[in-house]
Amino acid sequence: MMRFSRLPRLVTWTLGIFFALATIAPLPYAIVLPGEAQNIFKGVITFKDLKNYPATGRIDLMSIRVTNPDTWIFGPEIVYSWISGDRAVYPKSAIYPPGVTAEEESKQAKEDMVNSQDKAIVAAVNYLQAHPEIMASTKAAGVERAQLLDTTKIKFKVGETGGPSGGLVFSIGLVELLTEQDLLDGRHIAGTGTITERGVVGAIGGINEKIMSAKKVGATLFFAPVDSAEEISNVPDGIKVVTVATLAQAINYLERSGR
Numbered sequence: 539m540m541r542f543s544r545l546p547r548l549v550t551w552t553l554g555i556f557f558a559l560a561t562i563a564p565l566p567y568a569i570v571l572p573g574e575a576q577n578i579f580k581g582v583i584t585f586k587d588l589k590n591y592p593a594t595g596r597i598d599l600m601s602i603r604v605t606n607p608d609t610w611i612f613g614p615e616i617v618y619s620w621i622s623g624d625r626a627v628y629p630k631s632a633i634y635p636p637g638v639t640a641e642e643e644s645k646q647a648k649e650d651m652v653n654s655q656d657k658a659i660v661a662a663v664n665y666l667q668a669h670p671e672i673m674a675s676t677k678a679a680g681v682e683r684a685q686l687l688d689t690t691k692i693k694f695k696v697g698e699t700g701g702p703s704g705g706l707v708f709s710i711g712l713v714e715l716l717t718e719q720d721l722l723d724g725r726h727i728a729g730t731g732t733i734t735e736r737g738v739v740g741a742i743g744g745i746n747e748k749i750m751s752a753k754k755v756g757a758t759l760f761f762a763p764v765d766s767a768e769e770i771s772n773v774p775d776g777i778k779v780v781t782v783a784t785l786a787q788a789i790n791y792l793e794r795s796g797r
Contacts, residue, residue, distance in 0.1 A: 570744050572751040573601030575728065576696065578711045586691040589683065590715045595722025597711050599696065599704045600730050600751055602744035650702040655694040658708035660735040661785055663687045665713060672719045672793075687716070703742040705733030706761060709785050710792075721792040728752035729761030729788070737785035741765035746772065753777045759795075761788050 575598040576582065582599070666673055666687060670680035694708065707729045714721045730748050732740035745766045752760050753774040762770060764783045773779050782788045 570602055570747055572747040572754070575600055575751055575755040575757075578696075578707060579715070582694055582696055583708075583711060583715060584693045584695065585715075586693075588687070588691045588716070591718060591720075593711075593714050593722055594720055595714075595725045595727065596757075597707060597714070597722065598726075598728040598752060598755060598757055599707050600728050600748040601701075602747045602751075651696065651704065654702040654705040654732065655696075655708055657733055657735050658694075658705045659689045659692045659712065661705070661733050661737040662709040662712035662716070663689055663692075664735065665709070665737055665785055665789065666716060669789075672713075672717045672789075674718050701742075702732045703730045706731035706739050706763070706782075706785065706788065709733055709737070710761070710788055713785075713789055719793075721789065723792075725759060726755075726757050727759040727761070727792075728755075728757040731761065731763040731766075731782075733785060739763045739765075739782055739784055739788075745769050749773060749777065749779060761791075 577596050578599050579593045579596060667684045670684035671677045673680035673683045692712065696704070710721075710727075710729065728748075730742050730745065732742060734740070741763045745762055746769065749760050749762070749770070753776060758777055760777055760779045762779055762781050764781045767781045770779060770781075780788075780791055782791070
């Protein structure tokens, strides 16, 4: 039988003070929470003198909420976030560059969003011009329509959402609206991922929070970047996550899986 002695009083007090300070001292962490879902077919995309077709489904732009870089997080809030099913805790340095302010971060997020939209437009146009057969009922008509595509005739208007992660969703939405083929076929989908002008999809943060938000608003299919696949965990029942490396892969999946 092993007997344990009580801790010396000084050690007990020291530990007590340590844990007390841990609950009131600000800590360098950031908390990520699920954000809102925005249907990009509702007032987000506008065309000028470009023939387009109404979508029968819905595609959502997903967002996350992150404590801003000027906010200090306290111990109890971190503990609550760790045990909560819809929050994630990260070192602040993993989310924000050192020394960045909330104002600087907001400005950068808006710039990233505009850049993402510009790339999404080019990626969609490039895809359609490379695959004109899906633009019309005949290939000849599709080629003719593809030649008329002009990136300057496409605009986005997205509220307060910022960051580059909407690129893939924007491109899929444009391909859906600019083609006679009904890619969504009445489905409610969502997704996230950066995109290049060549249609390459890049990794993003907050992937699990975005999937959770998509499920809550009724999406049944979620496109995610291949490079974020290892971070995906605990996918809710009722939503299928498909990882893609390119816009072409996402469009091909929609074509093959339509009802």
